[in-house]
Amino acid sequence: MATFHCRSAFISDVHLGTPDCKAAYLLDFLRRLRCEKLYLVGDIIDMEALAKRRWWHADHGAVIAELLDLARRGVEVTYIPGNHDAPMRGLAGQRIGGIRIELDAEHQGIDGRRYRVSHGDEFDPEHVGRGWMLHLGEAMHRFICWGNRRVHAVRRRLELPYLPLSIIVKSHVRKALAYIRAYEERVARDARERGLDGHICGHIHYGHVRDLDGVLYLNDGDWVEHCTALVEDHTGAMELIHWSEQPAALGRASRELVLPSPAAALALAPLGARRRSLAGLRTAA
Template sequence: MITYRCRAAFISDVHLGTPDCKAGYLLDFLRSLRCEKLYLVGDIVDMEALGKRMWWHADHSAVLAEIFDMARRGVDVTYIPGNHDAPMRGLAGQTFGGVKIALDAVHEGADGRRYRVSHGDEFDPEQVGRTWLVHLGEVMHRFICWTNRRVHKMRQRMELPYLPLSIIIKSHIGKALDYIRSYEARVAADARERGFDGHICGHIHFGHVRAIDGVLYLNDGDWVEHCTALVEDDTGAMELLHWSEQPAALGRASRELVLPSPAAALALAPLARRYRDLSELRPAA
C-alpha cells in the first residue's frame, strides 16, 4: 500500500448513501493517508438522498469507521457540514467520536498563509440555483452520473483505470464553465474582503487550484465524479490529487508558483486537459 504523508488534507462531497459515491477509492486514500489535520468539507453523508431512498454499501460504513479511527489515532479532524448534510449544522461546536463539528474553519498553512474553509453552498445564491441543476437540468445531471457509473464498471471489468467521464462532459458545456467561472470569482472576492490569502471549499464537484487577483481559490473536488482531495505539504504548498488506480497531481500552489502538474498530463490526460482549459478562463471584468 502507498503511504501518502502530508500536513493537512481536505475532502468533500463524498455523498455516502448514494450509488455514485466512489467509496472504495476514498477508503484506499484514507488508509494511505498520514496527516496531522483532516478537514471534512461538507456533503460527507448525503442525508438528503437517504431521506428519499435508503441505499448503503459496506464500503460507506468502512469510510466512516476509518475517519473515526483517524481521530482516535490523534488526527485533528474537523467536520464542516454542507447542504446535503445540513442537519449536522445544528451540532456545531460539539465533538462526536473525536470529530469536531463546525460551520466553517480557518486553516493556517505551514508558510503562514491563512485560508477560510467552508463547504461553499453559501456562494450559490438563489438566483443561480442549486449547483448544476439550473445549467444542466436535473434529468441531464442524473443521466451523466448514471453514464459515468456504467462506464466505470465497464472499465473496471476491462482492468482500465478510472475515467471521470461526467467531468469531461461538463467541461464541454459552455453554461457549466460560465457557472464555474462566476462561482470561483465570488469565492475569491469574499476571501479578499475578509482578509484571507485564500478559500478552500467543495460544493460544485469541480476541483481546481487557481489564483484570482492575488487570492487562492482551492476547490477539493469530490468523490462522486473527480475522486480528488486537496493536500498541504510541510512547506505550505497546496496540491490537488486525483486518487484511483492511477493517482495523479492535478494542480499545485506554493508561494512561488501556481500551476497544473506535468504528472497529470501523463497519468490522467483527459482530466488534466480539462483543468488546463478551465484555468485559462478569466472572470468577466
C-alpha cells in the first residue's frame, strides 16, 4: 500500500454521524498517513445531528478506530472540538485513548513558524445564530450537500472521479465569497494581534492557503464536501491537499513562496494537472 509522509497533518469538519461524511476517503487517507503530529480541528463527530437523528455507518466507526490506532502507534493526536462536537470541550485537558483534548493549540513548524490552531467558530459574526438568516443558511447548505451526495453517487456508478459540486457553487455566489473573505480577514487579524505567523482552522468548509499582509491563513477544509487536509512537510511548508480517487495539491505556503489556491481549483484543473500536482508526495511503503 502506498503511504503518505509528512511531519504534521490537520483535518476538520468530518461530521461523522451524517450521511454527507465522506468517511471512506478519510479512512483511506488515515491508513496511508505517516506523520508525527495529527490535529483534529473540530466537528469530527456531529453530535448535533446525532441528537436529532441516529445515523451511523460502519466506515464512521472505522475512522474512530484508525484515529485511536494512530495515537497508540505514537502519533501525537490533539483533538480540538468545534461547534458541532462542543460537548467535548468540557473534557479539555484530558486524554481519551491517548488522544489529547484541548480548546486550542499552538503549533510550531519545523521551520520555526508559529500558528494558533482552533476550529474557527469563534470568528463567526455576532449576528450568526439569530433569526431567519441562520435558518436560511442552514437550509441552503443542506440542499447543497444533498445535491453533492446525489452527484457523487451517480459519478461513482459511472466510475468517474469525485467532483466537489458544492465548492463550485460557493465559488460562484458573490455573497458566499464575500462572507468567506471577511472571515479570513478576521482570523488573520487575530493571529497578527497575537504575534503569530498564522492561524490554522476549519469551520467554514472552504479549504484555502492565503497570505494576508504577512500572516498565513490556513484552512484545512472538510470531509463532507471537499475531502481536504492540511499537511506540513519536513521543511515546514504547509500544503492543502485533496484526497479521493485522484489526490491533488491545491495550495502551498513555504517561507519562500505562497501559492494560494482555494479548493475550487480541484474542480477546475485539468485531469492531467491534478495527477501531476501531487507527484512526489506519495511514496511506496
